Amino acid sequence: xxxxxxxxxxxxxxxxxxxxxxxxxxxxxxxxxxxxxxxxxxxxxxxxxxxxxxxxxxxxxxxxxxxxxxxxxxxxxxxxxxxxxxxxxxxxxxxxxxxxxxxxxxxxxxxxxxxxxxxxxxxxxxxxxxxxxxxxxxxxxxxxxxxxxxxxxxxxxxxxxxxxxxxxxxxxxxxxxxxxxxxxxxxxxxxxxxxxxxxxxxxxxxxxxxxxxxxxxxxxxxxxxxxxxxxxxxxxxxxxxxxxxxxxxxxxxxxxxxxxxxxxxxxxxxxxxxxxxxxxxxxxxxxxxxxxxxxxxxxxxxxxxxxxxxxxxxxxxxxxxxxxxxxxxxxxxxxxxxxxxxxxxxxxxxxxxxxxxxxxxxxxxxxxxxxxxxxxxxxxxxxxxxxxxxxxxxxxxxxxxxxxxxxxxxxxxxxxxxxxxxxxxxxxxxxxxxxxxxxxxxxxxxxxxxxxxxxxxxxxxxxxxxxxxxxxxxxxxxxxxxxxxxxxxxxxxxxxxxxxxxxxxxxxxxxxxxxxxxxxxxxxxxxxxxxxxxxxxxxxxxxxxxxxxxxxxxxxxxxxxxxxxxxxxxxxxx
Numbered sequence: 033x034x035x036x037x038x039x040x041x042x043x044x045x046x047x048x049x050x051x052x053x054x055x056x057x058x059x060x061x062x063x064x065x066x067x068x069x070x071x072x073x074x075x076x077x078x079x080x081x082x083x084x085x086x087x088x089x090x091x092x093x094x095x096x097x098x099x100x101x102x103x104x105x106x107x108x109x110x111x112x113x114x115x116x117x118x119x120x121x122x123x124x125x126x127x128x129x130x131x132x133x134x135x136x137x138x139x140x141x142x143x144x145x146x147x148x149x150x151x152x153x154x155x156x157x158x159x160x161x162x163x164x165x166x167x168x169x170x171x172x173x174x175x176x177x178x179x180x181x182x183x184x185x186x187x188x189x190x191x192x193x194x195x196x197x198x199x200x201x202x203x204x205x206x207x208x209x210x211x212x213x214x215x216x217x218x219x220x221x222x223x224x225x226x227x228x229x230x231x232x233x234x235x236x237x238x239x240x241x242x243x244x245x246x247x248x249x250x251x252x253x254x255x256x257x258x259x260x261x262x263x264x265x266x267x268x269x270x271x272x273x274x275x276x277x278x279x280x281x282x283x284x285x286x287x288x289x290x291x292x293x294x295x296x297x298x299x300x301x302x303x304x305x306x307x308x309x310x311x312x313x314x315x316x317x318x319x320x321x322x323x324x325x326x327x328x329x330x331x332x333x334x335x336x337x338x339x340x341x342x343x344x345x346x347x348x349x350x351x352x353x354x355x356x357x358x359x360x361x362x363x364x365x366x367x368x369x370x371x372x373x374x375x376x377x378x379x380x381x382x383x384x385x386x387x388x389x390x391x392x393x394x395x396x397x398x399x400x401x402x403x404x405x406x407x408x409x410x411x412x413x414x415x416x417x418x419x420x421x422x423x424x425x426x427x428x429x430x431x432x433x434x435x436x437x438x439x440x441x442x443x444x445x446x447x448x449x450x451x452x453x454x455x456x457x458x459x460x461x462x463x464x465x466x467x468x469x470x471x472x473x474x475x476x477x478x479x480x481x482x483x484x485x486x487x488x489x490x491x492x493x494x495x496x497x498x499x500x501x502x503x504x505x506x507x508x509x510x511x512x513x514x515x516x517x518x519x520x521x522x523x524x525x526x527x528x529x530x531x532x533x534x535x536x537x538x539x540x541x542x543x544x545x546x547x548x549x550x551x552x553x554x555x556x557x558x559x560x561x562x563x564x565x566x567x568x569x570x571x572x573x574x575x576x577x578x579x580x581x582x583x584x585x586x587x588x589x590x591x592x593x594x595x596x597x598x599x600x601x602x603x604x605x606x
Contacts, residue, residue, distance in 0.1 A: 087176045088214025090198055091243030093191060093205075096287070096482070099252040102191055102205070102297075105180040108160025108173050110151040112142050117170030127151060127171070130163050153196070154178050179205075181297035187255050188294040189327040190427070190480065201300075202325050204248065204480060207426050211484045211493075214243040242487050248480040249285035254278060254597050258288040262571075265589050266292050269576035275328045275459055276589070278597070281467030281559060281568040284476035284497055286425075291328045300325070330423075330430045333456035334572070337542030338393045338582070339466070339557045340452030342512065344402055345390055346469045347413035350508045353404040356515075358386045366396040368447040373399060376541070390515050391523025393539060395451045402450025403443065410446060411438050416503055418475050419457060423464045424498065425478045433457050453542065459555075463570045466557055468500075470516065470536065470565050473509045475500035510563075517562035527587035528558050530594050532605030536562035537590070539583035544575070551575045556586035560594055566603055569593055 093102035110131065117123055120142055127138050131152050141149045153176065155163075164173040179194040192203020199213065200206030217240030262274040278288040295304045303309060304324055309317055326332065348354045364380030366373050375381065375395045381388070389397030402410065414420060414435075422430050434456040436445055448454040460478060468475040477497035484492040516536035519525040525537045537558030544551045554573040559565040571589040579585060 086174070086217035086238075086240045087198060088216050088240035089177050089242040090179060090194065090214060091212040091484075092245045093212070094245060094247050095250045095252045095255075096248070097251065098247075100182060101187065101248075101250070101252065103180050103182065104177040106157045107153070107176050107178045108155040108157060108163075109153045109176050110155055110160065110163060111172045111174070112149050112151060113147070113170045113172065114142075114145050114149065115147075115170075117142070119169065123168050123171060126163070126166055126168055130159055130166075131155065148172070183252075183256075184296050184298055185294040186252075186259065187250060187289065188297050188300075189291045189325065190250065190289050191297060193297050193300045202429075203327070203427060204246065207428055208246050208481060208484075211246055212243045215241040217241075244492055245485040245487070245489075247482045247485065249280075249287055249482050250289075250480060251287045253600065255288045255290070257596055258593055259290045259292065259294065261589055261593055262290045262292040265571075265573060265585065269573060269578065269580075269585060271573050271577070272575040273328060274574070275570075275572045276593070277329050277459055277463050277570045278593070279463060279467065279478060279568055281471045281476070281565045284464070284467070284478045285482070286478055286480050287567070289327075289329055291326075293324075295324050327427065327429070328459070328572075328574075330425055330427055330458055330460045333431050333434055333458050334553055334574075335453050335456055335542040335544070336462050337452040337540035337553065337555065339462060339538045339540040339555055341390065341393065341398050341450075342466050342469060342516065342538050342557075343413075343417060343419070344398055344405075344450050344452075345515065346504055346508055346512055347410065347417070348401045348405050349511055350413070350504050351405060351409055354386055354401045356385065356387050356511070360384055360386070360389055360394070360397045360400055362389075362392075362394050362396045366399045366447070368399065368403075368444050369442070371444050373444075373447055387515060387518065391519050393519075393524045398451040399447040402446055405450075407438060407441050407446050410449065411441075417465050417468065418500070418503065419461065419465060423458075423460050423478050425460055425464075426481050430460070431458050433461065452540065459570060459572050463557065463568060466559075467565075467568050468503055470509060470513050470559055470568075472506050473502050473504040475503050513562050513565070516559075520558065520562075524583045525556065525558070525587055527583055528556060528591045528594075530560070530591055530598070533560050533594070533598060533603075534562040534606060535560050535591075535594065536565070537587070539581070539587055541580060541582045552580040554580050554582040554584075554586045556582050556590050558587070558590045558594070560598055560603065561606065567594075567597065567601060 089104050092100055094100050112123065124135065124138050124142050128135050141151050160173045179198065190203055192205035193201055194205055195201050200209045218238040258276045258278060262276050266274045274292050276290040279286045293304050301321060303320055361383055362375055362381040364375050364378050381392050381394050384392060384394065419433055422432055436455065445454055464478050476499055479497050481495045483494040486492050513536055516538060517534050520528050520535045520537045524539045528535055528537045535558055537556060540555045542553045544553060554576055555571060557570045559568040569590045571586045573586055576585055
């Protein structure tokens with residue numbers, strides 16, 4: 033009796049446990065079938081769906097007037113689905129003929145057992161259409177987009193280019209990637225367990241969303257003309273390279289930026305030199321490409337030379353250590369401590385006022401006023417003018433200023449820095465700082481990006497840029513306008529004179545390091561109208577052969593550009 037009771041209890045416990053397990057399983061089944069059904073349905077479908085991307089069209093880049101500088105071309109991607117091919121040999125033969133590919137390459141891809149194998153991308157649309165018309169089983173022709181630049185080399189180092197995945201690599205293309213890139217779509221094809229597409233079942237499409245249009249401040253016509261002028265002077269002077277920068281000093285909009293030699297945006301991985309790439313290692317070729325892509329206006333620094341005298345003069349006038357009628361004497365050199373520092377005029381300029389000193393670009397005059405300013409104040413104004421930081425231009429890779437530590441600067445270093453040597457800045461930094469000194473004293477942010485528009489042309493975003501007011505007084509700025517106008521009308525910048533206009537400007541000729549190489553950089557920076565600057569232009573010529581003075585070879589370039597663009601910009605003769 034006792035055993036029977038014990039057994040009954042055991043059976044009851046087992047029954048309860050079994051019932052609990054069964055109820056748990058039923059509950060789980062109900063949960064999966066009712067509450068989680070949608071999730072598992074999607075998982076099941078995915079096992080039998082083949083996914084193909086539809087690339088979104090990248091947003092266009094247009095100039096200030098709406099001229100398209102970067103757009104897209106329709107191309108095709110050719111793929112094969114191994115499980116659907118009934119005549120592999122016919123497919124191989126047809127693709128070899130249409131795509132002009134060797135048989136071994138095509139065969140390896142066609143015979144590879146995979147859900148989908150890509151044969152070739154960026155196939156022109158006409159070829160893709162012909163392959164589609166052949167109706168080859170197992171062959172897919174998907175339309176795609178490839179970046180296209182209508183003007184090949186125009187503003188190549190500004191616009192930049194995209195890679196095979198349509199993502200920006202350099203220039204504006206990468207800087208504004210988030211606005212330009214679209215959202216890819218998808219084609220979902222239902223298949224059986226073997227991966228064969230089911231007939232009569234419609235494809236599901238998730239349509240792509242095109243990227244937004246970027247409008248920039250570049251002007252196609254001005255950019256084109258400036259590039260032609262740069263190419264001309266580079267050829268005439270057998271220079272290594274030439275940079276030209278044109279901007280609005282009032283708001284920082286860049287209307288042209290040229291860095292010749294430019295490269296072909298539609299073929300960015302081919303060197304623009306005659307070098308034999310076959311003899312290069314992969315690392316050497318990549319280094320050569322990186323050099324070709326460099327934007328000299330923002331990526332490279334240089335000794336500005338005498339154009340920097342604009343900055344020294346502004347600081348000294350602002351601090352009150354020099355006045356316009358101060359007198360100086362130039363015997364052709366100045367001795368600072370134990371070093372003899374020469375003027376560009378061997379015999380010297382003799383007795384001269386400060387005004388004449390800036391007109392003559394006299395080194396001893398600027399040595400004298402630089403020493404009056406002193407190291408501490410020199411660095412204070414250097415920082416106040418924004419030269420210690422970067423301009424904030426909307427291009428990647430901007431280089432910073434290369435400058436002595438203040439603790440290491442003695443009288444000799446200060447003397448040479450006063451006329452633009454023994455430190456380095458970028459051309460972009462030079463142009464931006466001079467803009468702020470002649471526009472009334474407002475430090476502007478140089479930029480290209482103006483606004484973003486959607487595919488319908490409706491404005492999405494307008495960009496705003498930082499300004500810093502009163503880096504010099506209005507009085508100092510007006511004085512600099514007058515002084516620099518006199519440099520062009522009466523002094524070393526006379527080759528930049530344009531009839532009917534008041535042009536302000538400053539020439540420069542600096543020697544590169546090492547000095548023993550006897551290589552020079554010739555430059556000129558000018559603006560118009562002198563009393564209300566609306567456009568500022570800068571030309572930098574690297575290692576010109578023969579005559580290398582900035583006033584002789586760089587100033588005429590800016591003059592020719594101003595002669596053409598000032599009327600175009602609506603700036604009337606006075």
